[in-house]
Amino acid sequence: MRITGPGLSSTRDIRLFISFREAMADVQRIDLLDPAEVARFGGIEIVAQGVVEGFLSGIHRSPFRGFSVEFTEHRAYQPGDELRYLDWKILARADRLFVKQFEQETNLRAMILVDASRSMAWRGAPTRLTKRAYADRLAAALALILLRQRDATGLITFDEVVREVVPARVKAGQWARLVRGLVDTPDGRGTAAQAALVRLTSLLARRGLVVLVSDLLFDRELALTALRYLRHRGHQVIVLHLMDPAEAELAGPPEVRYRDPESAASVVVRPRELARAYQATVRREIDAWRTACRRHGIAYHHILTDMPFGMALRLLA
């Protein structure tokens, strides 16, 4: 078996990937597995590649539309492939089914913004990924898809300040740089999204795609002001609102003091008493974000961290 894939530079990575492929041999769609289970097989690169492969094989077409295609190679026909890409000449000559694959011409500059604040390093249960871990893997998978489409992809990680900036490029090794940027960003403290978004506006001179991956635990109006500005500059903006399932529904001991990891604030509550009201508040908050984003032409998606990566990516398709 020939092992290929970007970012597999070390022997250890290759060994891990082989183990991963073997373990996943009987699983056709690993992108639909539980994220925590998938994360056990390796680091961000391995998981992202596996997810993207599964995702692309299931979707059977490029999730992001391009134009001005350029032929690159043939591949064996698979049921579900569009017949218009079938190479009729090979079929007539060798009686074998091959489809033609094309490279899209890059005309998209995508910048992925990953929230690395302290609140993102939280998980409601040990069996789940933290929001940050989920965001890293999802961002890596998304970047891989974009890069495969020859789209220039960049990364900004931030908490109170902008931590890492990887300019949007399409050259070889860009994905590895992006992954390294994710890995090198430590868990932060507070969140000041608007500062990062203002910095982003200066980095994105050309119009493109902006994907914000965050738990959105900051001031909604301030964040929306920045996002509206981006939208006004002609960017296509997508907001991925990450939330741990434990944040969606309140549960816990009879009485507990909850402390905000990003501030000194705390409150004593009886989760059973407040569960219903809390759930309603969360639902209202999500609706408020969705409505506000829709009003300004911003795509908004609510993602729980137990949602398979493939399903999260499909939201973007």
Added chain:
Amino acid sequence: MTFLHPLALVGLAAAAIPALLHLLERRVPPEAEFPPLRYLSEAERQNARRLKLRHLLLLILRTALIVLIVVAAARPLFPTQASGGSLHEPTALAVILDNSPSSGLVVDGRPALERLKAVARGSLARATASDRLWLVLADGVARAATPEALLATVDSAAVSARRLDLTAAVRAATRLVGAEPLPAREVHVVSDLQRTALGPGRAGVPRGVRVLALAPPPASQAPANRGVGAARVTDGAAAVSIVGTPGTGAAGGAAPVTLRIHGREVGRALAVPGSTVSITLPPLGPGWWVGDVVLDADELRADDTRLLVWRVAAPARVAALSAAGGGRFVAAALAVLEEGHRVRVGGTDVAIGDRPEAGSLVSVVLPPAEPALIGQANRALAARGGRWRFASAGTPGPIAGSALPAIAGLQVTRRYRIEAVTGDASRGTGGDTTVLATVNGQPWLVRDGNVLLLGSRLDTAWTALPAAPAFVPFVDALVNRLARGEALISEVEGVPRVEFRTRGADTIGAIVYGLDPQESDLTPAPPALVHDVLEAEVLDGAAFAAARFAGAGRRDGSGLLLMLALVCALVELGVATRTR
């Protein structure tokens, strides 16, 4: 509202436990990180009012739960309008069940006692363990026991031969319950309420004691009754007194009275209530005789017959020594008695003198007129083995003694004290020694074996006895009865029977038991009189049942409170576990 166990209310202090726990037992809750704290704060801010109300509701429910349980444990009693309440406040209750002979009256084919027992049972059956109970029957004894034991006593009670003085019984019963430190005190008088059952005076009911009396039938419905009030043999004839409900004679006319000896009719007469008839006895041999006087049966059978007992004996032969203290009064009396064939003068049966006569069976010894002869008399007595003697002169005073009731109260102006030889009176009283009469508490007439010692001479200078009408009967009793050692035939209230008193092989007296003649008068007492004498509320059957135990039934509210507590617990459970 009252409580059966008021001490349990101390537990109400536990009602403060929820609030104290809330204030004092606040634990430090565990801490945890929770990023979406802003959502939490927002939810809490929006629901603060609802949560406060919920906490307040929970506090109220938990406090109410404890209060309800504690109050239920104290067994609250709620008054009810109906008399059928199963419980009442703790009561000291005395039930007077009059099972005197008149309760044996048959009314509508059933003894009146059955109706009275049913009413008494009704009172006792409603008693609870917290009550203090007594039952008083015709014997006047207050029996304290549990309701069950007293119910059994009531069930087994039969018509008694004893008359019950209701006034005295109510007086004693009210004192009894009045001394009990209980919230309620009652006396239930369950009686036919004869007018004659009300004794002298008033009951004098203490404050706080209720007396309820079962109303008798109206006086117009008083049952007719005749009974033998008394029967006594005198001078060869039986004098029989007929008693009964007034008016019975006019309605029913004269009734036949039959005298029987050993079941054989020996005489008959007609009599109406209130009259006394004399039935001549046939000649009978010497000895003790028992007979009965019988009336025709009526609704009250107990008083239709009465026993009588008498002795037939030959007249005593009496020798009165003229020189002795007998004097002219004794001689005159003996002459009268001889004329009536009660004695025969001149014999050796009884000798009356100032010293014992050796030839006579019994000597009646009077003190000598001369004080100088006292010593001689005493020596003669000692020679006969006497254990009593004349002593110094005694103080004047009235005669007292049950053996000779006819002379009781007559004045003695001069006398010698009679004392035992040893100086110790108790040593002089043996089986054949009897003090028959006293003056100022000192022996005045003593029977010592076959000697009768009299402290005074039978002369008006010594005593008023010779001048009294009772003198001749006294001399008769002295020579015919006391000289033989016989006692008076006494009549006692009790189950009709005769008990003979004996000394050695001799029968010396008899006690005839019979009913109190007052029991034959079945006239009911007017309610006003009952109210006045017994200070009682006179109520008919239904009203009596309704007025028992403070007049109102009381129901135990603990069941209802426990139900409320259960509801509180369920609501509390629902509120506490409600999460959405």
